[in-house]
Amino acid sequence: MFRKLLRKTPLAWFQVRREKTRLAVALAGIAFADVLMFVQMGLNETLYESAANLHYSLQADLFIINPVSEAFTSLKSFPRERLYQARAFKEVQSVTPLYIGRATWRNPQQTQTERTIFTVGVSPTKSVFDQPEITQQFNKLKMLDRVIFDRASRAEFGDIATLLKKDSSLSVQVNDKQIQVVGLFTFGISFGSDGMMIASDSTFMRIFPERNAVEVDVGLIKLKPGANKQLVQKALQQYLPKDVLVLTLEEFADREKVYWATSTPTGFIFGFGTVIGFIVGIVIVYQILYSDVSDHLSEYATLKAMGYSDAYLVGVLIQESLILAILGFIPGFLLSSGFYLLAASATLLPIGMTVNRAILVLFLTIVMCTVSGGVAMRKLQAADPADVF
Numbered sequence: 001m002f003r004k005l006l007r008k009t010p011l012a013w014f015q016v017r018r019e020k021t022r023l024a025v026a027l028a029g030i031a032f033a034d035v036l037m038f039v040q041m042g043l044n045e046t047l048y049e050s051a052a053n054l055h056y057s058l059q060a061d062l063f064i065i066n067p068v069s070e071a072f073t074s075l076k077s078f079p080r081e082r083l084y085q086a087r088a089f090k091e092v093q094s095v096t097p098l099y100i101g102r103a104t105w106r107n108p109q110q111t112q113t114e115r116t117i118f119t120v121g122v123s124p125t126k127s128v129f130d131q132p133e134i135t136q137q138f139n140k141l142k143m144l145d146r147v148i149f150d151r152a153s154r155a156e157f158g159d160i161a162t163l164l165k166k167d168s169s170l171s172v173q174v175n176d177k178q179i180q181v182v183g184l185f186t187f188g189i190s191f192g193s194d195g196m197m198i199a200s201d202s203t204f205m206r207i208f209p210e211r212n213a214v215e216v217d218v219g220l221i222k223l224k225p226g227a228n229k230q231l232v233q234k235a236l237q238q239y240l241p242k243d244v245l246v247l248t249l250e251e252f253a254d255r256e257k258v259y260w261a262t263s264t265p266t267g268f269i270f271g272f273g274t275v276i277g278f279i280v281g282i283v284i285v286y287q288i289l290y291s292d293v294s295d296h297l298s299e300y301a302t303l304k305a306m307g308y309s310d311a312y313l314v315g316v317l318i319q320e321s322l323i324l325a326i327l328g329f330i331p332g333f334l335l336s337s338g339f340y341l342l343a344a345s346a347t348l349l350p351i352g353m354t355v356n357r358a359i360l361v362l363f364l365t366i367v368m369c370t371v372s373g374g375v376a377m378r379k380l381q382a383a384d385p386a387d388v389f
Contacts, residue, residue: 023327026288030328030365031335033281037361038336038353040273042343046351047270050190051260052253053350054120057187059130060096061229062236063252064219067245071259072118073192075100077215082244086219086236091227096128098218099204101211105195106173107158115156117174118193119147121204128220134198137183141200147174148183153195160184175207188350191266219244278368285324285372289317321373325366332365333358 054072064086066076083095099121107113122128124142127135137148146169151161161184163170170181179199187196205213223232229248237246247255260266337353344351 022288022291026285026324027328027331029284029288030281030324030369031332033277033284033368034329034332034361034365035336035339036277036280037274037364038332038357039339040270040277041357041361042336042340042351042353044270044274045354045357046349047191047260047266048257050188050350051192051256053188053190055249055253055256057129057131058098058220058249059128059222060220060249061223061227062221062233063247063249064221064236064240064244065217065247065252066243069217070263071192071256072100073102074259075217077217078219078244080214080216082240083216083219085240086221089232089236089239091223091232092221093224094126094222096123096126096220096222097201097216098122098128098220099201099208099211100217101204101208103175103207105157105197107156108160108163108170108172109158111158113156115154115194117153117157118196119174119204119207120196120198121201121207122198124200131185131187133185137185140182141198141203144200144203145178145206146180146182146203147197147199148185149181150187150189150196151184152186152188154189157195177207179203179207190349191260221246278364281365281368282372282375285321285369286375288324289320289373290375317373318370321369322366325362325369328369329362329365332361 051071064078064082066078068076080097083097086092087095101119101121102116103119105115105117107115124138127138129135134148140146140148149157149160153160158172160170160172160181164181164184168182171178172181173179174197181197185198189195199207201213205211221236223229233246233248240246333353340351340353343349
């Protein structure tokens with residue numbers, strides 16, 4: 001009779017919910033480990049995505065940079081002549097120089113604090129951005145000393161949006177020069193930039209008088225319809241001198257991501273945090289399962305004496321691990337989603353929950369709990385029926 005009851009009763013589920021306090025502690029531990037992994041993965045992915053935001057917002061088929069340049073924060077210029085040489089190709093429709101700099105912005109409000117602002121200089125005759133909000137304001141940049149400001153910049157730059165509501169322009173000091181903010185756009189910050197403004201190439205040179213217009217940071221190449229991007233890229237790379245590199249958009253963005261992943265400690269720190277979360281989860285679940293087996297060692301020994309094999313009992317323990325993994329993942333997922341919302345609001349970084357990340361963390365949670373169950377098996381396999389008598 002007892003043997004039949006065991007076969008019909010989901011023993012793993014019975015064991016899991018038998019002690020409510022232990023179950024709550026286990027789920028809290030797993031949820032904590034999941035939140036830790038979610039946070040580290042989310043920040044790590046956000047780092048790469050935000051770093052490549054500017055790349056993906058540019059309207060160009062090919063990009064010319066200095067081979068030494070690794071990221072927008074460490075660009076090296078190249079001769080503007082290379083753009084003219086590229087323009088000679090019949091497949092090329094247009095070329096546009098892009099200038100990148102980091103200026104000192106003084107908060108126009110009472111604090112008067114100074115922050116470094118990411119500055120983009122480009123010809124105002126045609127927009128190279130795919131954001132209509134930016135394109136529609138390019139005419140405002142044709143006058144000297146005019147810029148448009150990213151309203152998603154950090155608060156330390158001042159409440160520029162509110163100040164602009166009072167007047168059509170706002171005077172601010174940038175690199176000790178008076179500049180007029182004449183418009184706003186929304187772009188967003190990144191780990192390498194707390195704020196951003198866009199100026200005409202002429203205004204850019206006034207803000208950075210040490211720069212020379214013949215030295216370009218990034219060259220944007222627009223191809224004619226029907227042109228083969230890969231063939232043109234190869235031809236340009238072979239034709240142009242070796243002081244420039246010709247990249248596709250994907251290669252250009254990947255170069256930025258690789259820089260942040262390998263040349264800065266940030267990527268390593270977030271990856272290490274994910275590993276720590278995984279290890280913490282293994283330790284917590286192992287302690288719970290080990291305690292459960294220890295407290296019920298005599299019952300497991302009795303089951304062995306009744307003829308149940310080690311494989312069956314190990315299967316029960318693995319089932320317990322999987323149940324804990326699923327139940328612990330749910331609060332971890334919900335807490336992490338809430339954290340993403342808070343982090344996005346507080347830091348203005350484009351961080352949010354994704355399906356791929358949720359699936360990955362769920363998989364890691366199952367592996368984490370299964371490994372813990374596997375380690376706890378040794379105690380279960382040591383259960384001897386003779387211990388009962």
